[in-house]
Amino acid sequence: MRTESLARPAAADAPKDLRSWLAHLAERDRLAVAREGVELADELAAVSKRLERDRAVLFPKPGGHDIPVVANLFAARDWVAESIEVGSEQLLARFLAAAREPLPSREVSSGPAQEIMHNQVDLLRQLPIPKHNERDSGPYITAGLLIARNPRNGIQNVSIHRCQISGPNRIGVLLLPRHTLSYFRMAEDAGDALEIAIVIGVHPALLLASQAIAALDEDEMGIAGALLGQPIDVVKCKTNSVRVPAEAEIVIEGRILPRVREPEGPFGEFPQYYGPRANREVIEVDAVTHRARPIYHTIVGGGYEHLILGAVPREATLLQHLRRSFPNVLDVRLPRGGTCRYHLAVKIDKTSDGEPKNIIMCAFGAHYDIKQVVVVDKDVNIDDSEEIEWAVATRFQADRDLLVVSGALGSKLDPTTKDGISAKMGLDATVPVDAPELDFKRIHVKGEEQVDLAYALQKNPDPALSRILVR
Structure with a gap:
């Protein structure tokens, strides 16, 4: 054909x-x-x-x-x-x-x-x-x-x-x-x-x-x-x-x-x-x-195909569910590393401390499959797993920002559960509301976005390389 x-x-x-x-x-x-x-x-x-x-x-x-x-x-x-x-x-x-x-x-x-x-x-x-x-x-x-x-x-x-x-x-x-x-x-x-x-x-x-x-x-x-x-x-x-x-x-x-x-x-x-x-x-x-x-x-x-087909509709309905109680929820993702089912990233425009934990609990109630929620600020790209990991690495402390729920209903297809009974984990990876601005100010190279690489880089670098690398 x-x-x-x-x-x-x-x-x-x-x-x-x-x-x-x-x-x-x-x-x-x-x-x-x-x-x-x-x-x-x-x-x-x-x-x-x-x-x-x-x-x-x-x-x-x-x-x-x-x-x-x-x-x-x-x-x-x-x-x-x-x-x-x-x-x-x-x-x-x-x-x-x-x-x-x-x-x-x-x-x-x-x-x-x-x-x-x-x-x-x-x-x-x-x-x-x-x-x-x-x-x-x-x-x-x-x-x-x-x-x-x-x-x-x-x-x-x-x-x-x-x-x-x-x-x-x-x-x-x-x-x-x-x-x-x-x-x-x-x-x-x-x-x-x-x-x-x-x-x-x-x-x-x-x-x-x-x-x-x-x-x-x-x-x-x-x-x-x-x-x-x-x-x-x-x-x-x-x-x-x-x-x-x-x-x-x-x-x-x-x-x-x-x-x-x-x-x-x-x-x-x-x-x-x-x-x-x-x-x-x-x-x-x-x-x-x-x-x-x-x-x-x-x-x-x-x-x-199996993963993405399930992810997008779930993301839409999870976003709707969270926004009913938290209008400042900006976006959600079910990343591939979490099988597009078990891990949820939530981007918010944070208004008060404690709010991320409420959002985490609301997300757990939205669908039983979810076993881990990470809440991040609006400057984090939730389509990039490295960005989410960076937010956890630099904005999260386990003794303060970790929420654990034991004995909840989860997915029976998760081999770590016992007949579907699962623990849930939430991570608040957001900046404290009263934090000094410079403490969590992301570094930025001025003009990076405006660089024209076609102008900045030589089209034929061989002569320049030959002059620089000559012994």
Whole structure:
């Protein structure tokens, strides 16, 4: 497959789907194309990992399969902003605006996602599902939006879960204590299965929206519509009542079975460790639908795309949460070194001593994953881990500025926890309000920002070097 085939005519009303994003990347030389026949087990993930901070990559005929696979939709934070047509400095504000004013999806009668239907399901034969990390228990669907309906009121939830292929029509799924699990427990308590769909191959805005820290019964599809500035067209599944994006590449329709648990895992997760094997919920697949020529999207477990996809929506909702009580919070980051989940940097315009510790406690309450918070002043660049470390080194004293909380709820995927029970640590790396100005005045070379290197440096330094270095 040539990348040119991914392009579509430019039009204001053209669908914003996976293909439109791939065409955007291809036009900017950010989409690599692998040789045909890359193996689905290990090799595809290995190539993706080598390119994860540089380019997206398209795999034609992976493992001899007719359906191509794409990975690395986000190779940089800037790409995330680009995908929703804003600058990097506007990214969190745009996400917050979309969460505040979602644009409800619009149901249509048909769509490309249902051009082909398979009633007889054999997932590994019909779809190119890769195995990623070395000790993964087998092939996993990793970039699938799991869409479930509240069995009591029909409101949908969109999220991403790791999905192990356990049989031709059987999937083991890890449900953490979030909204999908709440819906499943409602259904299971009534003795019913929970109708779901797994949607693969969508515009990045839908992936971002799925990671929002939203309230129960807030449909993330509306957030995606607001991010794109147009409602997401959805169609009703062929075998159940779930509504799915009409422009999706692939849809797996099924049910999470009540009172059934089967082994799932291990699987390489975002902390860069393997999530353990355990008995987990099970999806029975009833049908697969897809475009006439679909593209399969995969996310390498624990890779950069995995981390950044979770970071940006969490940052936006954490920023909103903190600003409700502390309007002087300027920005937040979930740095890669903290797995884009566990460590949080908060930039503030400090008004009083003691305030950073209150902000730290508020951040711990915002999401259970967070185990370390560093609060810094407005002169610190929180996109630079060296700047954060410098603030801790020069503005923090452990006996005065350290806050420790024991026995709190944390991430069960953190191997240092005991069944998810974690300690939390907060560091106040801000300047005391009453400190003499020169004590914490950052050094600065006058005129550094105005230096014109093209003028200051010689274009051909060899003659000057020869004169200076002559013996």
